[in-house]
Amino acid sequence: xxxxxxxxxxxxxDQLGRITAIVEDLGExxxxxxxxxxxxxxxxxxxxxxxxxxxxxxSEIEVCLDxxxxxxxVEISDDGRPFDPLNDAIEPDxxxxxxxxxxxxxxxxxxxxxxxxxxxxxxxxxxxxxxVKRKGG
Numbered sequence: 001x002x003x004x005x006x007x008x009x010x011x012x013x014d015q016l017g018r019i020t021a022i023v024e025d026l027g028e029x030x031x032x033x034x035x036x037x038x039x040x041x042x043x044x045x046x047x048x049x050x051x052x053x054x055x056x057x058x059s060e061i062e063v064c065l066d067x068x069x070x071x072x073x074v075e076i077s078d079d080g081r082p083f084d085p086l087n088d089a090i091e092p093d094x095x096x097x098x099x100x101x102x103x104x105x106x107x108x109x110x111x112x113x114x115x116x117x118x119x120x121x122x123x124x125x126x127x128x129x130x131x132v133k134r135k136g137g
Contacts, residue, residue, distance in 0.1 A: 003030040004066040011051050011058045011078065019044050019063050030067045032135070039114045039133060040065075040072060046107040047076050047085075047129065055080025055127075070135055071116075077128040084120045085111070085129060 005026045009015040020041050027037035044063060051061050058080030066073045085108045112118060117132035 002066070002068045004064070006062065006064040008060050008062045011048075011055060011061050011080070013049075013052055015061075016045065016048050016052070019048055019061075022063070023065065026065050026067065032067070032072070036072065036133065036135060040074060043111050043114050043131065044074065044076060046111055050085075050107060051076075051078045051080060055083070057081070067135075072133045072135065074115075074131045074133070075128060076131075077126045079126050082122050083127055084122070086118055086120045 003026055005022045007018060007022050009018055023041045023044060024037060026032075027040070032040075048061055048063075051058055055078050058078045060079060062075075062077045064075045111131075114133070115131040116134050117130075119130045121128050121130075
């Protein structure tokens with residue numbers, strides 16, 4: 001069985017719940033375990049909040065989801081300023097005490113930890129981050 005969904009929204013905080021809703025709907029339709037729904041939602045929330053807060057003049061965020069028996073493929077894109085989260089994000093300090101750590105970088109670190117594959121490209125004036133989460137892992 002395969003299932004897919006896509007959504008375009010304005011890059012505004014009050015629109016982000018719509019992303020959560022399509023992930024939950026697709027996960028329910030495709031019988032994802034709750035932890036898979038949680039991980040995909042957490043990653044998309046982190047990435048979409050970053051677009052809202054840092055992408056500059058972005059006019060939209062697009063999310064595409066596609067699932068089959070083995071994996072969930074997710075792509076989030078925006079037309080904001082170029083930013084490759086895999087190479088441009090600061091590396092978080094995970095060793096210092098929490099109160100001594102600089103702010104930033106933990107969200108992308110979380111995305112790397114939650115997903116099995118990540119691929120960034122800048123194409124047609126858009127940042128495109130493609131991710132894969134295997135259903136078994």
